[in-house]
Amino acid sequence: MKAASAGGKRLLKALRREPVDQVPVWLMRQAGRYLPEYRKVRAEAGSFLDLCYTPDFAEEVTLQPIRRYGFDASILFSDILVVPDALGQPVAFKEGEGPVLEPIRNAGELAKLKSVEGLRDRLAPVYETVRRLRRSLPAETTLIGFAGAPWTVATYMVGGRGSPDQAAAKAWVYTAPDEFQKLIDLLVAATIEHLSAQIEAGAEVVQIFDTWAGSLPELSFRRFAMTPMAEIRTALKQRYPAVPVIGFPRGAGPMTAAYLDATGIDGLSLDTAMSPGWARDRLQGTTCLQGNLDPLLLVAGGSEMQRQVRHILDTLGHGPFIFNLGHGIVPQTPPDHVAELVELVREWRP
Amino acid sequence: MKAASAGGKRLLKALRREPVDQVPVWLMRQAGRYLPEYRKVRAEAGSFLDLCYTPDFAEEVTLQPIRRYGFDASILFSDILVVPDALGQPVAFKEGEGPVLEPIRNAGELAKLKSVEGLRDRLAPVYETVRRLRRSLPAETTLIGFAGAPWTVATYMVGGRGSPDQAAAKAWVYTAPDEFQKLIDLLVAATIEHLSAQIEAGAEVVQIFDTWAGSLPELSFRRFAMTPMAEIRTALKQRYPAVPVIGFPRGAGPMTAAYLDATGIDGLSLDTAMSPGWARDRLQGTTCLQGNLDPLLLVAGGSEMQRQVRHILDTLGHGPFIFNLGHGIVPQTPPDHVAELVELVREWRP
Numbered sequence: 013m014k015a016a017s018a019g020g021k022r023l024l025k026a027l028r029r030e031p032v033d034q035v036p037v038w039l040m041r042q043a044g045r046y047l048p049e050y051r052k053v054r055a056e057a058g059s060f061l062d063l064c065y066t067p068d069f070a071e072e073v074t075l076q077p078i079r080r081y082g083f084d085a086s087i088l089f090s091d092i093l094v095v096p097d098a099l100g101q102p103v104a105f106k107e108g109e110g111p112v113l114e115p116i117r118n119a120g121e122l123a124k125l126k127s128v129e130g131l132r133d134r135l136a137p138v139y140e141t142v143r144r145l146r147r148s149l150p151a152e153t154t155l156i157g158f159a160g161a162p163w164t165v166a167t168y169m170v171g172g173r174g175s176p177d178q179a180a181a182k183a184w185v186y187t188a189p190d191e192f193q194k195l196i197d198l199l200v201a202a203t204i205e206h207l208s209a210q211i212e213a214g215a216e217v218v219q220i221f222d223t224w225a226g227s228l229p230e231l232s233f234r235r236f237a238m239t240p241m242a243e244i245r246t247a248l249k250q251r252y253p254a255v256p257v258i259g260f261p262r263g264a265g266p267m268t269a270a271y272l273d274a275t276g277i278d279g280l281s282l283d284t285a286m287s288p289g290w291a292r293d294r295l296q297g298t299t300c301l302q303g304n305l306d307p308l309l310l311v312a313g314g315s316e317m318q319r320q321v322r323h324i325l326d327t328l329g330h331g332p333f334i335f336n337l338g339h340g341i342v343p344q345t346p347p348d349h350v351a352e353l354v355e356l357v358r359e360w361r362p
Numbered sequence: 363m364k365a366a367s368a369g370g371k372r373l374l375k376a377l378r379r380e381p382v383d384q385v386p387v388w389l390m391r392q393a394g395r396y397l398p399e400y401r402k403v404r405a406e407a408g409s410f411l412d413l414c415y416t417p418d419f420a421e422e423v424t425l426q427p428i429r430r431y432g433f434d435a436s437i438l439f440s441d442i443l444v445v446p447d448a449l450g451q452p453v454a455f456k457e458g459e460g461p462v463l464e465p466i467r468n469a470g471e472l473a474k475l476k477s478v479e480g481l482r483d484r485l486a487p488v489y490e491t492v493r494r495l496r497r498s499l500p501a502e503t504t505l506i507g508f509a510g511a512p513w514t515v516a517t518y519m520v521g522g523r524g525s526p527d528q529a530a531a532k533a534w535v536y537t538a539p540d541e542f543q544k545l546i547d548l549l550v551a552a553t554i555e556h557l558s559a560q561i562e563a564g565a566e567v568v569q570i571f572d573t574w575a576g577s578l579p580e581l582s583f584r585r586f587a588m589t590p591m592a593e594i595r596t597a598l599k600q601r602y603p604a605v606p607v608i609g610f611p612r613g614a615g616p617m618t619a620a621y622l623d624a625t626g627i628d629g630l631s632l633d634t635a636m637s638p639g640w641a642r643d644r645l646q647g648t649t650c651l652q653g654n655l656d657p658l659l660l661v662a663g664g665s666e667m668q669r670q671v672r673h674i675l676d677t678l679g680h681g682p683f684i685f686n687l688g689h690g691i692v693p694q695t696p697p698d699h700v701a702e703l704v705e706l707v708r709e710w711r712p
Contacts, residue, residue, distance in 0.1 A: 265615030
């Protein structure tokens with residue numbers, strides 16, 4: 013292994029499998045309700061979608077955790093459901109309820125959605141936020157764009173809201189898979205378009221969140237999680253070969269190995285239940301891993317958090333690796349614990 | 363492989379890794395709300411716990427799915443929360459809300475629980491149901507007793523109800539693990555006692571459900587899911603060496619391999635997200651697998667269900683294997699689909 017070169021962004025180096033001087037670190041949902049300065053902007057902005065669609069607000073909340081903690085990456089503040097919103101299925105965020113949409117459950121309702129062509133116009137404020145962030149972020153901070161994976165976005169489009177078992181979307185998958193495939197195909201195209209626009213506006217990495225991948229049995233996982241991800245990755249690599257793609261097939265367990273083989277992604281985010289040792293042995297040889305501290309350990313802080321952070325670093329830190337959580341940060345997280353976590357990662361040496 | 367012998371119960375043979383003439387089949391929560399005859403008894407019984415604690419009712423609902431479908435196994439109708447109920451933490455089941463308990467969140471509250479000694483007296487009606495079932499079940503049907511795993515039962519005892527992230531129990535695990543260990547130790551002892559009493563009353567197999575195992579990161583999983591299960595299995599094997607023990611570490615992903623190695627259990631139940639191919643290659647050489655059809659495929663029925671049932675059978679059916687779901691049957695399941703599923707499994711040949 014050659015010595016770490018002085019220049020270049022740490023997170024990009026890890027994703028290119030180059031040596032780094034320290035393990036890069038950022039946290040999923042690092043801009044969010046646990047920060048008082050976020051809650052202030054959120055109250056000012058009106059609705060959650062107004063916050064996403066107003067570059068002044070979205071830029072500000074994206075920058076807040078960078079100012080506080082100096083993370084190696086900044087992830088655009090937005091939501092995976094701006095895609096259905098832009099496709100003509102309006103999304104509302106109700107306090108304490110999460111997102112609510114008028115469900116789409118058959119080919120007729122699907123046909124009423126708008127085509128992908130107008131998506132860039134409708135989401136122009138999001139790309140404007142990306143452009144501004146690229147200018148305002150510190151030179152060492154990598155800007156990550158993101159989207160939801162087609163399956164996960166579809167669970168909300170079909171269910172009309174979050175659900176513990178994704179029953180509505182599965183009802184469609186299991187009774188008319190070829191019809192459901194049309195929704196997935198639309199979302200593959202929309203996701204490619206949305207991520208392309210983010211990259212052209214300045215995103216240096218993109219991450220695709222498949223939060224509900226682990227609810228699918230193997231055959232459905234292959235068709236509706238793995239194959240769409242491979243299609244998105246291939247399309248993006250043709251257009252932007254230098255931009256790394258990170259996947260997050262949450263809950264996919266041992267199927268994660270097949271997912272990695274089929275998609276060839278540069279980075280793979282691990283959920284909390286994933287064994288770091290298994291991931292190192294089976295996955296780290298071909299991709300940069302990312303993860304996987306339990307967000308509730310960050311809430312607890314203290315010696316147990318320290319012990320488990322070190323376990324992750326000792327197992328995966330020799331790289332390529334990006335320290336992160338196994339799922340998004342939760343609102344009750346004390347901001348001081350985040351500072352302590354960043355310190356722990358910064359201090360660790362192989 | 364020697365030829366299948368004519369006599370003996372199919373499910374027990376599979377668990378002993380002996381050849382069988384057909385793949386045995388039963389379904390988690392096979393006695394339940396999807397059956398009109400169950401709903402009738404449920405309405406008569408009063409509360410859900412009255413149903414569990416009244417042998418006349420509990421025996422009847424346990425037998426209902428056996429009469430309809432002729433499953434290879436009958437699982438005692440009961441609930442994992444009878445254990446805290448017997449330890450002096452009363453459980454109420456509220457309609458549409460699930461179980462509700464007065465939470466236990468520290469050593470002081472823990473000290474108020476009763477000891478394990480009186481558990482058999484307090485749960486006497488449950489064991490009476492087991493005794494009756496052993497007499498009333500058909501000769502070819504195996505009677506399965508069960509309990510919740512300590513970690514999963516603890517999530518309800520500490521949280522006071524079900525939660526999507528087990529935050530309350532994790533708060534204790536992560537801030538005072540040695541204190542939380544005392545709750546786990548109590549539950550290990552109570553689980554051994556509860557399963558011993560079921561075995562002595564006539565249960566031929568026991569299954570231990572760790573529904574929330576997959577929410578724990580590796581270090582916590584080893585300490586609070588794997589080690590307790592190894593302790594329970596060892597104690598039961600010392601007392602009842604011929605009684606097979608099945609574990610169900612739901613959501614444990616690749617950690618399932620370590621779990622199997624550490625516990626040496628006879629059977630391992632697979633959740634829906636578990637890859638049948640990986641399970642065959644990594645686990646089936648040392649244990650009898652069980653699973654793992656998505657309960658929502660059973661709701662859908664039809665050609666997609668058939669295709670996925672065959673995928674599971676073709677991958678795992680050469681045994682040792684027990685066909686089952688990846689999680690409990692859901693109330694909206696059409697009873698006809700269950701009949702079709704049993705037919706599919708019965709028809710399958712290696």
